[in-house]
Amino acid sequence: xxGDNSMILGHRLSELCGHGPSLETDIALTNISLDLFGQVxxxxxxxxxxxxxxxxxxxxAFLRLPNEYKNTLLVEQPNxxxxxxxxxxxxxxxxxxLLLDQLINSTDKxxxxxxxxxxxxxxxxxxxxxxxxxxxxxGTAESHEKMQTAIDYLYPYTADLFKETPLEVSLKxxxxxxxxxxxxxxxxxxxxxxxxxxxxxFPENPYGHVxxxxxxxxxxxxxxxxxxxxxxxxxxxxxx
Amino acid sequence: MQDLEKDFQDRIDRGEVIEPRDWMPEKYRxxxxxxxxxxxxxxxxxxxxxxxxLTRTPTLRRKVALLAKVQDEAGHGLYLYSAAETLGISRxxxxxxxxxxxxxxxxxxxxxxxxxxxxxxxxxxVDGAAIINQVMxxxxxxxxxxxxxxxxxxxxxxxxxxxxxxxxxxxxxxAVQKQMAQDSLNRWWWPSLMMFGPPDxxxxxxxxxxxxxxxxxxxxxLRQQMVDVTVEQAKVLGLxxxxxxxxxxxxxxxxxxxxxxxxxxxQVVKGYGPCNKERLAARxxxxxxxxxxxxxxxxxxxxxxxxxxxxxxV
Numbered sequence: 001x002x003g004d005n006s007m008i009l010g011h012r013l014s015e016l017c018g019h020g021p022s023l024e025t026d027i028a029l030t031n032i033s034l035d036l037f038g039q040v041x042x043x044x045x046x047x048x049x050x051x052x053x054x055x056x057x058x059x060x061a062f063l064r065l066p067n068e069y070k071n072t073l074l075v076e077q078p079n080x081x082x083x084x085x086x087x088x089x090x091x092x093x094x095x096x097x098l099l100l101d102q103l104i105n106s107t108d109k110x111x112x113x114x115x116x117x118x119x120x121x122x123x124x125x126x127x128x129x130x131x132x133x134x135x136x137x138x139g140t141a142e143s144h145e146k147m148q149t150a151i152d153y154l155y156p157y158t159a160d161l162f163k164e165t166p167l168e169v170s171l172k173x174x175x176x177x178x179x180x181x182x183x184x185x186x187x188x189x190x191x192x193x194x195x196x197x198x199x200x201x202f203p204e205n206p207y208g209h210v211x212x213x214x215x216x217x218x219x220x221x222x223x224x225x226x227x228x229x230x231x232x233x234x235x236x237x238x239x240x
Numbered sequence: 241m242q243d244l245e246k247d248f249q250d251r252i253d254r255g256e257v258i259e260p261r262d263w264m265p266e267k268y269r270x271x272x273x274x275x276x277x278x279x280x281x282x283x284x285x286x287x288x289x290x291x292x293x294l295t296r297t298p299t300l301r302r303k304v305a306l307l308a309k310v311q312d313e314a315g316h317g318l319y320l321y322s323a324a325e326t327l328g329i330s331r332x333x334x335x336x337x338x339x340x341x342x343x344x345x346x347x348x349x350x351x352x353x354x355x356x357x358x359x360x361x362x363x364x365x366v367d368g369a370a371i372i373n374q375v376m377x378x379x380x381x382x383x384x385x386x387x388x389x390x391x392x393x394x395x396x397x398x399x400x401x402x403x404x405x406x407x408x409x410x411x412x413x414x415a416v417q418k419q420m421a422q423d424s425l426n427r428w429w430w431p432s433l434m435m436f437g438p439p440d441x442x443x444x445x446x447x448x449x450x451x452x453x454x455x456x457x458x459x460x461x462l463r464q465q466m467v468d469v470t471v472e473q474a475k476v477l478g479l480x481x482x483x484x485x486x487x488x489x490x491x492x493x494x495x496x497x498x499x500x501x502x503x504x505x506x507q508v509v510k511g512y513g514p515c516n517k518e519r520l521a522a523r524x525x526x527x528x529x530x531x532x533x534x535x536x537x538x539x540x541x542x543x544x545x546x547x548x549x550x551x552x553x554v
Contacts, residue, residue: 034308
């Protein structure tokens with residue numbers, strides 16, 4: 001779940017590389033993608049070790065079936081325009097930072113170590129995306145409208161971040177995973193505060209989309225996987 | 241005026257470095273703007289063929305390496321545009337020249353990346369050719385350009401090793417992988433030789449550029465260096481050079497090689513290569529669709545500055 005979120009979001013960002021609105025944003029977004037894939041490798045190498053036998057980080061990354069990917073619906077949403085990219089990043093970063101802040105105390109030492117390393121990177125991501133929400137929200141009339149549209153569009157997908165799955169409940173009880181109820185409260189406070197500064201109206205839509213963490217995705221994931229898995233599926237069992 | 245030009249040439253002949261505030265002939269300035277910006281544009285356009293494979297890398301390790309490489313290229317573009325700005329032109333103007341199709345960039349990036357092996361080939365041959373050219377440029381007479389080159393060369397040689405390693409893995413792999421590598425070499429070999437520009441006899445800029453130490457070796461000398469190095473590396477990989485005329489010439493101490501199809505070269509330079517239209521369209525799209533974002537960033541910065549001034553006034 002942790003690794004899949006980082007991987008799918010990192011994948012979305014990698015699609016933008018070379019197509020950004022300025023060299024600086026291009027570099028920054030690629031850098032975030034790189035951080036996320038670095039985290040993916042830590043999580044998947046650990047998962048491969050637990051699974052044992054001949055499992056590798058690449059089997060986990062590239063050779064699962066679509067419903068075996070447990071990322072949230074939010075991170076697979078497309079790069080409609082930069083406002084969507086920033087809104088998706090911002091919603092996720094605030095959540096990700098709060099999550100890691102709990103995981104650094106996980107009873108699973110390896111998870112705690114990965115969280116401790118990742119949290120520094122995610123602090124930077126959160127600063128970057130919050131800044132851009134403000135810049136676009138409180139920039140020109142056009143950028144304000146685009147930012148508001150993106151926030152309104154993506155907000156319902158954030159419900160998936162906080163819907164506890166049975167697996168998350170058991171991990172929480174074992175002291176390995178995080179308490180999502182606590183995260184949700186802080187998340188709302190922080191998101192509202194940045195949006196207010198950005199002159200963006202907080203979306204009042206009470207309905208949300210859920211299912212990603214249990215493998216029920218939006219239509220977008222299929223296309224992401226056909227790119228992501230292409231080489232491993234077209235040329236199986238080779239060393240690259 | 242004559243004296244200034246003579247003094248300038250004397251400084252160059254003594255091997256002195258020219259800095260932005262120094263007097264320089266207008267043509268020297270213009271030539272540098274042209275060359276540095278072409279180089280910067282090549283970095284930026286060069287992100288596209290490789291970016292084409294970012295979402296489809298075969299492993300996570302390759303993903304991270306390729307992301308880092310493409311990001312380095314954006315960084316190179318950034319220093320080079322800054323070096324060009326020291327000569328009195330803005331990055332926005334340079335972008336506009338590129339987008340309008342008025343500025344050139346390395347023609348090699350007008351070829352498509354059709355397989356994963358092409359990512360290896362770009363590192364091995366294209367970055368290899370770039371290094372041969374750029375190592376020379378670390379000693380070029382214009383200070384900001386020479387210094388940018390030192391940093392860029394370090395990263396490029398890392399990229400080249402990475403590319404060679406991708407090729408090595410393919411060549412040590414299955415028959416399908418080795419075929420993928422050979423096919424890629426067949427397609428990229430000649431275009432990468434063309435990267436050094438037209439033959440000396442037809443190169444319009446070479447003579448003056450050598451006098452000003454903008455260039456220290458001719459196109460043909462650099463091209464020969466590329467052939468000599470690559471033939472040996474291809475042997476290590478076990479790949480066949482797609483040129484039956486390649487053979488060692490004892491007398492010259494170099495490899496002889498076949499005739500380059502200069503018609504193809506000029507066709508691509510003039511905008512009719514396989515991907516010229518796509519590359520320019522991608523740059524224009526990024527620039528046009530980014531306009532509202534750049535405007536928002538400026539508007540926001542102005543609002544913030546106004547707030548600070550107001551706070552101070554109170």
